[in-house]
Each structure stands twice: as structure tokens, then as C-alpha cells.
Amino acid sequence: MRAVFVQLQCQPGSTYQVADELFEREVASELYSTSGEYDLLMKIYVEPDVDIGKFINENVANVPGIVRSLTTLTFKAF
Numbered sequence: 751m752r753a754v755f756v757q758l759q760c761q762p763g764s765t766y767q768v769a770d771e772l773f774e775r776e777v778a779s780e781l782y783s784t785s786g787e788y789d790l791l792m793k794i795y796v797e798p799d800v801d802i803g804k805f806i807n808e809n810v811a812n813v814p815g816i817v818r819s820l821t822t823l824t825f826k827a828f
Contacts, residue, residue: 751795754802756810757788757820764815765789771813788820 760768765783769790772778780793796805806821 752798753824754794754796755822755824756792756794756806757784757822758790758792758810758816759787759818760789761815761817768813768815771815772810775809775813777809788818 758768769781769783772781772790772792777794778792779795782791783789784791792810794805796802802821802823806819810816811819
């Protein structure tokens with residue numbers, strides 16, 4: 751499994767609804783509220799052969815209330 755981090759910017763006042771929807775979809779391994787440009791930080795795990803762009807598009811980006819996302823891929827460095 752590969753860890754992927756996704757930062758989410760939500761419409762004002764919709765952060766809790768977005769978080770609830772992500773938990774209902776059972777997408778996030780971990781989900782945190784953050785300060786700054788993005789409102790949520792989500793950690794997900796995907797199989798190595800999964801197309802991450804397609805996964806995010808089908809499981810995350812279509813959640814109502816999400817305005818913008820930033821996906822960070824991880825690699826085994828050590």
C-alpha cells in the first residue's frame with residue numbers, strides 16, 4: 751500500500767459536512783482539520799497499481815463543498 755496525502759479547501763461553512771461525507775465513503779485512513787489555505791488534510795492508502803488521479807476524482811473531488819485539492823504522493827526513500 752502507498753500513502754497519499756490530500757489537502758482539501760472547502761467552501762466556507764462546509765468543512766464539517768465534507769469531513770462527514772469522506773468518513774461515510776470510508777476513503778480516509780486519517781482526516782485532520784488544518785489552518786491556512788486548506789481546511790482538511792486527509793491520508794489515504796492505495797494499492798501501487800491504482801491510478802491515483804482517477805481514484806481522487808471518483809472518491810474525493812466529487813464531494814459537495816470541496817473547492818480545491820492538492821495531492822501529495824509518497825515514495826519509499828529509505
